[in-house]
Amino acid sequence: MNINLKSKYDARVKIIKAMAHSTRLFIVDELSKGERCVCELQEMIGDDFSTVSKHLTILKNAGLVLSNKRGNQVFYKIDATCACKIICCADNIIKNKLKSETKIAGLKTSIR
Amino acid sequence: MNINLKSKYDARVKIIKAMAHSTRLFIVDELSKGERCVCELQEMIGDDFSTVSKHLTILKNAGLVLSNKRGNQVFYKIDATCACKIICCADNIIKNKLKSETKIAGLKTSIR
DNA sequence: ATATTATATGGTAATTTTGCCAAATTGTCA
């Protein structure tokens, strides 16, 4: 693959990889409801603080979320609304897959 | 995180992970233009046949593409059009990020 | 100043992903 094309795909991959983890998807989902501080997210997720913090850094570096420090708390919010659309697309794909699987199951039944 | 919620996110992650690789993004992009056989994709990508084949298997298992054997060639095509939308979303995020970065650069210049 | 709270960073072991080679499979054609 040529070098320019490769870097175009690498830029896209960076975004998509940032979302390719259940914790980070959860965070995006949660932030789509509104701003949350790290401690709120950590409590919901249950992982170590440092783990949650690193997930947030990945999302931030990818340009998906923004952080804002107030006092000694850091609040995160969605920067790219398209991140939510990506989740929506994933849900559509899951729905379609289930539909086509039941269709196949139905065909198999009707063959008997 | 509770177990049901976790599995909901895992299903989404499976889809997104399937797209989280530059070669696989390229394949989705290419297939969005039309059906392609493995050898065509392999030639464009340049990786080993087995590598390309494994990428295709990942996309197929995620429900993003379909395969169809004709003669001794296997043709792949897009199953989930939403896969293309995800790429589109990634592009939007990249565009916004560039925009906000130049805005910040502009502010810094105007401070001088 | 010092203790405390909230978050980020460095280091590291465990796990997952990747990509190549070799071998197996499937279909075509002589």
Added chain:
DNA sequence: TGACAATTTGGCAAAATTACCATATAATAT
């Protein structure tokens, strides 16, 4: 049938990701 072409699968080493602990940093309160 046997040779060949296209694709997939198994095995494995290298690279990347993940999650924890310990430590560092920053803001607040005493």
